[in-house]
Structure formats: C-alpha cells, structure tokens
Amino acid sequence: MMELQETNERLFYKLLIDNVEELLPIVYTPVVGEACQKYGSIFKRPQGLFISLKEKGKILEVLKNWPEKSIQVIVVTDGERILGLGDLGCQGMGIPVGKLALYTALGGVRPSACLPITIDVGTNNEKLLNDEFYIGLRQKRATGQEYSELLHEFMTAVKQNYGEKVLVQFEDFANHNAFELLAKYGTTHLVFNDDIQGTASVVLAGVVAALKLIGGTLADHTFLFLGAGEAGTGIAELIALEMSKQTKTPIEETRKKIWLVDSKGLIVGSRKASLQHFKQPWAHEHEPVGSLLEAVKVIKPTVLIGSSGVGKTFTKEVIEAVTSINEKPLVLALSNPTSQSECTAEEAYQWSEGRAIFASGSPFDPVEYKGKVYYSGQANNAYIFPGFGLGLVISGAIRVHDDMLLAASEALAKLVSNENYEKGLIYPPFSNIREISANIAASVAGKAYELGLATRLPRPQNLVKYAESCMYSPVYRNYR
Numbered sequence: 001m002m003e004l005q006e007t008n009e010r011l012f013y014k015l016l017i018d019n020v021e022e023l024l025p026i027v028y029t030p031v032v033g034e035a036c037q038k039y040g041s042i043f044k045r046p047q048g049l050f051i052s053l054k055e056k057g058k059i060l061e062v063l064k065n066w067p068e069k070s071i072q073v074i075v076v077t078d079g080e081r082i083l084g085l086g087d088l089g090c091q092g093m094g095i096p097v098g099k100l101a102l103y104t105a106l107g108g109v110r111p112s113a114c115l116p117i118t119i120d121v122g123t124n125n126e127k128l129l130n131d132e133f134y135i136g137l138r139q140k141r142a143t144g145q146e147y148s149e150l151l152h153e154f155m156t157a158v159k160q161n162y163g164e165k166v167l168v169q170f171e172d173f174a175n176h177n178a179f180e181l182l183a184k185y186g187t188t189h190l191v192f193n194d195d196i197q198g199t200a201s202v203v204l205a206g207v208v209a210a211l212k213l214i215g216g217t218l219a220d221h222t223f224l225f226l227g228a229g230e231a232g233t234g235i236a237e238l239i240a241l242e243m244s245k246q247t248k249t250p251i252e253e254t255r256k257k258i259w260l261v262d263s264k265g266l267i268v269g270s271r272k273a274s275l276q277h278f279k280q281p282w283a284h285e286h287e288p289v290g291s292l293l294e295a296v297k298v299i300k301p302t303v304l305i306g307s308s309g310v311g312k313t314f315t316k317e318v319i320e321a322v323t324s325i326n327e328k329p330l331v332l333a334l335s336n337p338t339s340q341s342e343c344t345a346e347e348a349y350q351w352s353e354g355r356a357i358f359a360s361g362s363p364f365d366p367v368e369y370k371g372k373v374y375y376s377g378q379a380n381n382a383y384i385f386p387g388f389g390l391g392l393v394i395s396g397a398i399r400v401h402d403d404m405l406l407a408a409s410e411a412l413a414k415l416v417s418n419e420n421y422e423k424g425l426i427y428p429p430f431s432n433i434r435e436i437s438a439n440i441a442a443s444v445a446g447k448a449y450e451l452g453l454a455t456r457l458p459r460p461q462n463l464v465k466y467a468e469s470c471m472y473s474p475v476y477r478n479y480r
C-alpha cells in the first residue's frame, strides 16, 4: 500500500475508498503501528517532512522546501507516544502519514493539501538508538526550554507560511507536551489534539448512542476509566461538559459522576497534591483504592473505559465484576494497537456471557458465542478527525471550540441506525464513512458560523451539500 501511495496516489485512494473496511486496518491501526516499529528497515522513499533540532533557526526555510504551497491540514508528531507503543522517535512518521491518508480517503481533503510532519528531538528508546537502521537523531530527547523553543519556532513558521486557517493536528505527543501545546496554541492557532479531543468526541458519540441499548440519560450513568492521560481525561471532560449542558448543572458537579484509575490506583482527594494538573479535577473525595478490580467493586460503574495504552488489563475478574453490577455493561477498550487492547472482543463477550456492549480502538472480527454472532464497533478517532477537519477547512475556521467537538459527537451518534443497534453496534459502519464525514463537517462548520469563528462568507445554505461538493474524489479527468 505504501508503494502504491507513492507511485499512483489516485489509484491508492480509489482502492482505499472502495475497500475501506478491508484496508483501514492496514493503512491505519493496527498495521501502521507495526510499520512505525520497523520504519527504519522498510524505509525506501521518504514520506512527509522531517524537522529536526538541527534545523533550529531555519524552520521557515524548511517549510518552504515542501513542493506543495497551499496546505490545509498538517498532522504533526514528535513520536514520543506512538499509539500504545511508546517512544518510537522519528519512526513515528507513519502516524501523520496514515492519519492524513484518512483525511483524504475518509474526509475528502485533497492529498496535495495535506502535510505530514515529524519533529525529531531525539528519542529515549535505547533499542532504536542502537539500531543501525534508525533514521533519526541519535540522542536523548531534548526537553524543557530547548524543546519548547523548537516547537514555538515551528508553530510561528507554520502560521507565517500558511496563514491562520491551516489546521495543525497534534498527534501522539506524550501527555505533558500534549496538554501544554494545546493550551498554549489554542488561542493563537487553529489547533486540534486528536488524542485528547478527537478521542473524546468519538467516545462521547458512542456513549450517547449506547444509551439506546443500555437505557437512561448520560447523567444517570457512572463512568470508570482505567488510564488518566490524554484520552482518559479528554473523554471524561467532554462527557462532563455534555452532562452539564443537558442537566444545566455546573461542570464541577457533573465531573463527580466520573472516576479515573491511574497506575497508582483510584484518583482521590488525598492524592491531589502529587497529581499532574490534568488529573486534579478528577480527585474526588473517597478512600484510597489500589486496583481497578477494587475500584469496580466500590464505584459500581455502568460504563468502563480503558485508555491507558496498556493491554490485557480488563481481566476476567474485572469484566465479571462490572457484569455483576449491570444488566448490560458498556465496555470500551480503547488502547491501540490490538496488542495493547484492554481485552479482546471475544473476552468481553465470553466473560460477560454475551451481555456487554463492547467497542474497541483497534478493530476486532465478529465473535461467535453460544451460537450467536456479536459485532463490536471501533471507537477510534478516525470517525471524527477527517470530518471535523473538513468542517474547519470548508468554513475557514480560525479556532477550535469545545462546542464543535460536541457538535461532531452529536452528528455521529445520530447516524447509528436501528439495524446497527440490532447488531449491538454503537457506531455506524466505516463503509459509510464519507457520508458520515460530510455530516460531521456540516455540523462543525455550522457551529463555526454560529460562534463567529468562520471566515468563509457568506455561509453556504446547505452545509451537507456544500461539504460533499468540496470533497476530493480519485477520478481521472475526461479529455473528450
């Protein structure tokens, strides 16, 4: 597929769009993870733009070397937290390349308007540092001022070169940098963090859709997360925000329906002083609880969400415990790739005796259990970011706002059909993804106009039709 992408791009997209369910797992999660791990040894032609510490002071010049001038979407990583695989240094390039392939195939952004970037500040991965085929800087990661100066130069150069309407999607940065970059540039640039915001939006959509199967309103449920990083706290915050809007209750109150477990156990008030700032809003008053299993027993969640990047953590005991509390527990095993999934679809159905409503970040085949076939959905930000980005691009948005994330969730949840629900699915199939993306784009663009953040004026009448008309299709021109 890489070979095809580089030699006949149009055919690559035609193949990908026409066979999206079959090829998504190859171009994207989980195979893209393996490609990143082996990137140095499968490296034949360069893809994307590498910017390293050595280019400090010359980043604008480097950007100008890229052959395409009118860029609409940049996906950038520094490779420090590639999926749940950890620090892969500049071999993380597979991720921006893969994400942007989806921007085109799923969201219809022109391939020439997409720019994959990897910022090489070194790696702390000893195995890569000692690998003769490693393609990046052989040094430990730059941190602190050296790191933030390079990123600041990059963000400044991007705006200078492409203007205010270029979307910068941060991808697979480590927690501390991810939160900091989003907060720092959210007010001056059009930035979106896929792991915090995209994941939050797709999971909120799945939870809202799942209410049709498990009953109740959002505020009737109790959420327990394993993992309190970008995905965990991002999802928790967006669920709390939606609950707060629905019930007209302050968000400080709705957050109390949501509990998070990290590597040190349940996040509780007595731990507050030693918690990183993004975990602090979740430190509710409770006695210390050491393990996920204990937390399930005392918190009694109706929804269990795995977002720690560590596999096999939803054990038989954990799934049995959450099943003993709920008729239909909602279980989301979000960590990627498949090796890092909290449990498999088969385990979720077997251990819950077919009662769990299950979705996962990486895809699983349908499972047969006691003569019945169970289908699980893919709770992956791939449902959101292509349409979300398209909505920003077509409206000429200059900032991202949380209400746009809620609009995207709502649009996605609405597209789950009765036929999907009957199969136990809480997401529509990827085979309809271009239609889904057009709908998400229209909702996001609509919100941008409503908030006064859109610059493409006047507002098109029918935003779904307009979004569709803007989408790239891999067709050949007619010469007769």
Ligand SMILES: O=C([O-])CC(=O)C(=O)O
Binding pocket: 029, 082, 083, 084, 172, 194, 195, 335, 336, 361, 380, 381
């Ligand atoms: O790439 C994916 O499949 C989803 C994602 O953003 C991640 O796991 O970091």
Ligand SMILES: [Mg+2]
Binding pocket: 083, 171, 172, 194, 195
């Ligand atoms: Mg990611």
